[in-house]
Amino acid sequence: MTNMAVTRELFDQVMVPNYAPAEMIPVRGLGARVWDQQHREYVDFAGGIAVSCLGHCHPVLVGALKEQSEKLWHVSNVLTNEPALRLASKMVEATFAEKAYFCNSGAEANEAAFKLARRYALEHFGAEKTQIIAFNQGFHGRTFFTVTVGGQAAYSDGFGPKPADIDHVDYNDIAALKAIMSDKTCAVVMEPLQGEGGIISPDLDYVKAVRELCDQHNALLIFDEVQTGVGRTGALYAYMNLGVTPDILTSAKSLGGGFPIGAMLTTSAIAASLKPGTHGSTYGGNPLACAVAEAAFDAVNTDAVLNGVKEREGWYREGLAAINAKYHCFAEVRGKGLLLGCVLNEEFKGRAKEFLNAAMAEQLMVLIAGANVVRFAPSLVISKEDITEGLARFERAVAKIVNG
Numbered sequence: 001m002t003n004m005a006v007t008r009e010l011f012d013q014v015m016v017p018n019y020a021p022a023e024m025i026p027v028r029g030l031g032a033r034v035w036d037q038q039h040r041e042y043v044d045f046a047g048g049i050a051v052s053c054l055g056h057c058h059p060v061l062v063g064a065l066k067e068q069s070e071k072l073w074h075v076s077n078v079l080t081n082e083p084a085l086r087l088a089s090k091m092v093e094a095t096f097a098e099k100a101y102f103c104n105s106g107a108e109a110n111e112a113a114f115k116l117a118r119r120y121a122l123e124h125f126g127a128e129k130t131q132i133i134a135f136n137q138g139f140h141g142r143t144f145f146t147v148t149v150g151g152q153a154a155y156s157d158g159f160g161p162k163p164a165d166i167d168h169v170d171y172n173d174i175a176a177l178k179a180i181m182s183d184k185t186c187a188v189v190m191e192p193l194q195g196e197g198g199i200i201s202p203d204l205d206y207v208k209a210v211r212e213l214c215d216q217h218n219a220l221l222i223f224d225e226v227q228t229g230v231g232r233t234g235a236l237y238a239y240m241n242l243g244v245t246p247d248i249l250t251s252a253k254s255l256g257g258g259f260p261i262g263a264m265l266t267t268s269a270i271a272a273s274l275k276p277g278t279h280g281s282t283y284g285g286n287p288l289a290c291a292v293a294e295a296a297f298d299a300v301n302t303d304a305v306l307n308g309v310k311e312r313e314g315w316y317r318e319g320l321a322a323i324n325a326k327y328h329c330f331a332e333v334r335g336k337g338l339l340l341g342c343v344l345n346e347e348f349k350g351r352a353k354e355f356l357n358a359a360m361a362e363q364l365m366v367l368i369a370g371a372n373v374v375r376f377a378p379s380l381v382i383s384k385e386d387i388t389e390g391l392a393r394f395e396r397a398v399a400k401i402v403n404g
């Protein structure tokens, strides 16, 4: 097996075709650089889709993983374990929350949040209070419940009957939310900055008004911080800069810095509705995942890293403005911290994937967020040199597209 030729063609032969990965196969990463099978080196502005918060193979994470790997890998939730308890304590200490639940992904964290909201409403207000309101273009994962709560029907169509009583309204439109909300609303689910939907920030007044409507109708406010959490926007969690506190918060992606883990945070009063046996996961809170996440959380939750995110945002914005001044292809650069989107203008509308492909040809990994936005979600500690080099490659990619 070890001598087997591992090529991109093999993907098409042996893998379920739900993904269409790039041609190159990465084999090694360090910081914000990645190398492929042919030893070509790439600058990574994608960060594994907002996951690799400390870059690739950060010594602190490697150390935590190695140390835990020689102690205890897995026990299931029949037992608890030290890394899980330490991580939960730190997350509770650093946020509004009083209780944590661990799982393995963002979708699972949201699945837990939605089930909890429904159960809490049932216990406190009766069987009629089941409506979940979410937002058009929102994204919450790919399990059937979470993808149905997500705001793109195309992702949940074609799999049979969907979970019921889920409604969607436009983001940033308080009148639309008000019109659809009632005492039957059990939860409002929002990303404090829509990621997959196109890097869209809410207005501060709007978020406050959403909170007020939730309070008025005894509905829980769930913030999906799977993409925005753990330093991505320059705050430990994005809610901290919005002046609004959710009732339930979900975290994943950067939480493990590349090791799969998800978390749901909430208050003791709400958490009480998930009694023993109501929900669970064999792997959730696994010692390896929690040990790595604890190290990542400690490293990110420092003034140096969080202020560094804001500084790096400035470097990106400066560099992107200079590129746009030459090539005039972006209508705006939006987002916060190191979750940034270059919105293509009318002339280049719908061509984000071409920019991604052109960047890859220049050995730069970027992301898209819909057809019109080129997205960056790099390591939170990416060096100035790597940003400068990556932006130089991005400029070459942009030039190729603009000049035909």
Ligand SMILES: Cc1ncc(COP(=O)(O)O)c(C=O)c1O
Binding pocket: 049, 105, 106, 107, 108, 110, 139, 140, 141, 142, 191, 195, 196, 224, 225, 226, 227, 228, 252, 253
């Ligand atoms: C806001 C948000 N929620 C949930 C998810 C799903 O997370 P996962 O892919 O880990 O299930 C994502 C993934 O992109 C996301 O951006």
